[in-house]
Amino acid sequence: MRYPANHVLGAQRNGVNHVSMNMGTVPPGGPVRGTNYPVYPDKLLDWYDSAGAGPMGMTSVRVMFTWEAVQAAANGPVPAPGANYANYWTDLVGVVTRCLARGMVVVLAPWQYNPASKNTDITYQGQPIQPAMFADFWAKLATAVNAATGNDQRVAFDLINEPHTDEESSLPGDIGISLDGWFTCAQAAITAIRSAGNANTVLVPGMTWTSAKAFTTNGSAAKWAALTDPLRNLGVTVHCYSGIDSPGSASPTVLPDACSALVQWARAAGAKVHVGEIAIDAGDNGFPPFGGTLALAQAQWANWQQFCLANDDVVIGWNWWGNSAAGWWNAGDSKHPQGHHWGLSLDDGATRTVYADLIAGSVRTPRLVLHDNLADPGTGENTTTSVAWESPDIWVRQWADGGVVAEPVQGGRSCTVYVRVTNRGTATWPATGTDVVTLHWAKASAGLSWPQPWGGADPALGGRIAADVPIPAPVAPGASTVLAIPWASPPNPLHYPDQDGHFCLLAAVTKAGQPWYDGFTGTNLNTNILRMSHVASRNIHVVPPGQNRFGSLVVENPHREPWRVALAFEPLDPWQQPLPSVQGRLVLRPPEHVLHRLRGMDNLTEAGPGRVALVEPGRGLQGLVLEPGERLAVPLEWEGEAAPALRAVAYDTETGPGTPTGGQTFVLGEVEGWTVEERAALV
Template sequence: MKFPANHFLGAQRNGVNHVSMNVGTFGPNGPVRGTNYPVYSDALLDWYQTKGMGSVRLMFSWEAVQSTLGGPVPAPGANYAVYWADLIDVLIRLLARGLMVTLAPWQYNSISGDTDIVYANAPISPPSFADFWRSFAAAVNTVTGNDQRVAFDLINEPHTHEESGNKPGDLGISLPQWFLCAQAAITEIRKPAPIYTNTIFVPGVGYAAASKFVDNGSAAGWLALTDPTANLAVTVHCYSGLGSSKPTALRDACAGVVGWARTYGVKVQIGEIALDAGPNGTATYGSTFATAQAQWADWQQFCLQNDDVLIGWNWWGNSAPGWWNQGDSYDPAGYHWGLTLNDGATQTVYADLIDASFVTPRLAVLDNSADSGMGPNATTPVGWESPDIWVRQTADGGLVGEPILGGRPCVVYVRIHNRGNAPYPISGTDVLQLYWAKANAGLSWPNPWSGSNPSQGDIVAPAQHIGATGSAQATVLSFNWVNTPNPAGYPGNDGHFCLLAVVTKADASPFDGFKDSDLNQNVLDLSHVAWRNIHIIPVAMRLLGELVVANHTTHAMNTQVTFELLDARGRPAGEGAEQFILLPHDAALARIRDLDDPNGNIEDLGEGAYRLLDPTAGIDGLALRSGEHLRFGLEWAPDDGAPGHAVRATQYALEAGERIPIGGQTFVIGQVDGWSSGTAE
């Protein structure tokens, strides 16, 4: 399932587990700063940012923020207040550095001396767990202003008592009870007034092990969860490389859960991961740096191949000086794998291993020149004028569009940008899919792009691999469009068509991540999709073509269609509106004749022709039945001697007092800056 690039689940963001606020035990008056947990310097958080980390999993303890079950969050009392202030301070400072933050309670059982699914050494219950998460989500969103860069990981490493090896004192939790607790928490977080929409990560049992998720019942339990916002993801932990020299140890451990997730459209976060890496400055250590390098290189390739499912990994772990060490799985005082022990002044062998892999590539096709390619594009309401898609009659490498002849081969060029901080390698598995459709102002999806009616839309050419693209660079792909549609086969010889370019995996649907029927908004929301109106008309033709106003929804729609008359520079034309003529066909003609036009904007010229006195006001209050298409011929040829002109038609849905752009067509005659020509002199 695709998400906008700035969504928590919208792109890979790698980082670290930031620990030591997950306190083990503390006194009856609450945790004490400097005794039970550290204060973190700006230097350490700056180091995270400098390394290019995109996310931090921030650990804390439930009892430290809610001192009694059902009590307030934050808990009353001076020490609790200081702890809460320190936790929020770290959160805010991480957000200020552009990092996504996952808040995760790490629970400790002092009887077993290990992490456990407990509160104050007692089992948790769905009501108390739900109450905590509702109170915690409310408190966090109050101080962050509902910042959606904050996510919630429900609890660290659920496990049954048997999965602990029947460790004395361990309580654990059964699989059914865990998913009852998880659903209760989700339901409370999403309860209205207000509803909190933060991304929620839900682990499985088996200590959240990636290798066990599919087979131990966690996958089935996870799929039974419900969330009205559809903003859940899986989190798993991967320590399967420890004690192994196999280069594919990490890949092998995660392949099952990733394959399952792709099948069911689920996102996966690797919430914890670590490797032994040879000499680390301690007396006892495991593996070799060369072995770890081979394992990590294979892991990076696996992440790239599966970046449609994996949203990143967080190394375990790191903390303030004196609170953490670099010991590995062979060290009795280890299992820490610290990246820096001195706020970034120096770094350990583990940072040497992974620090080049925090940054990731991010591919995008832009909607307009102001589009950042990093999330929903709010710089324009027009999604159908991408500068990254253009057509040429021959493969001459031209960087601007030109007239093409219907029914004859041509070439479509598409530019793909890498907006990430890492190069996109030749080994990447993303492809560009390219589709065409017969244009109308109410285009939707998946039809007509799907090819179900080949005369109305289909694939342009087979998908192409993106290829190596440097950070902040772009790659241009060319597609031979052999079977170009011929406008002579369409009503009114209309040569207005559309192209849709999608960056995706080879076997994925191009419409993965689309919502509702509004193609225009989907294109603007999703950086990996772009749309371009083009014209396929005889070179000497001077007619604009045919506008199709359509309703692809399942309900009746009131619409407005407006027109912008543009000169050869692509700017609003100062004159010539009186020469803009509307020629409604068939049902459209009857609808215009019956239209209530209180402002007198539509002038009847006779013989089925109409003039819009103010094209920008357009046709207002046009009612469309579900599935209805109305066709209008357009003519405009201002006598200004200019080399070209254009008309942009935009269709709006009129709903509950709002005017929502849902599509449009841009018609071009001659040479107009920024567009392909519709004809040539």
């Protein structure tokens, strides 16, 4: 399932595991700042982001912490009382808010320690966890974190580090948890988080130490799919160390090989995958007995980068393991016998280790978008407009002449549709990218829904123009590329009862074979397009200069029950903004059976035989009832010296004004600003 790009699950974000606030046994009285954990300098977080020396450009940080350090007693308060606990909470929240301020998504993950096994385990104070106590902890932690961050939804919750059974561990004293036991705890935590009013993304790890390779074979996939969340805001999180300590570690494709089955399952299940930990060796400081070479690591990581690009509809990012403040971690290029922690910097970003050099070129990612309007930032849900059918990124020319101005085309004759795709990511879109453009048409109306008529179930009302059109590369960050897509057989207006040549185009950036409407909810096409930056539509009728007829406003009821609709009309200036006043009036020339229904409605006055005029176009028509499947066509004319562009907007009266269900925009050829592209505003 696709999410808006500014959602945690909506785009690929890469970064690091930020460690050392996770610790072994918490001392009596709470962890001591500077003794049990470090205080992280701003220059380190700047280096993660973009402002430090040799910045990494990270957009995601997984922050590890210890449960007992924020909740000192089971079912107790969060944060725990006491000076040291208060300091720890302040410092933990401080790391979170400072990362958020630098534009990074933060994944909070409790890393638990078992003193008996001297390793991470599924324990609290050295004892097995229970569903009730786990639910209590997560409800309180989520609520406290949201209170501290202003309910910033860029904070995600990774429920616990590396669930596993005791049989999967070779460590004496390990406790672990069963498959059923873990997913019972996970569901309890999800339910508690939601019941406490917290909407954050929850990342649920699988078993076998959260192994990516084992997720589809150890029972985790089926158990994860059975989890319930009223907000549908769950992701899978896995760890991938197959390039270090598994058969095939020396293979250049070991990382994609470990994750391929999981990604295929997730795509079919509509799930998103977060690779919460990943690392490979790049020298003899690596994990014994396998110490990879730098050349092998470079090949492995290049294949991983391509795998993530090819699957960025499923893989929402990775976090390298790991990094910490200077002096707090046996890390990086250390020759210590157990120096296999693959750190990125030993001195808060002043210098980089071989691992930072290894991953630096892959941290930033491209992201291709289509704009709804000139002000659309392309970063997620577009709140700059309520209108989703005036995209400047789609236009039509009669011939493939490269023109950047929309023009009237002759119905029934081949023409060319131009689609502009912009890279709003932070890395160049490469030739190896796998995104494609799909293009559809529909007979225009103010009540279009989805997936029909775009799918062609009724060939007279819509269908596909082109599918899986490759996107030219490279496309630098902030730059655009334009696709010229032939439309061999556009519909002929003469074949329709109203003989109106007003059609709507819809383009989407997606993966080959994937539905363009992935992630859409409800029936409101307009709202869904505005939520998703990979889809745009253009429903603009350009009429040659010298005419005063806009064409026909078409209103259709896509529902299975009668639909009470309100229609508003907005005269527009050259900048697509409503005009406060305008000289002239809007006249409707409906068919006789429609005119009979309109007469007597408020805001209408007689304007001659077979014609009525709107007294105030902005007030429009209120309470027009359409039967299921009914389609009305109402020709529109302008009486006055200078006709404006005209936007017609349909509202569902049950949801009220402010939530358009669709509309049409009409442009007479002499309207300045509408037939001249303002390209500079898009790049």
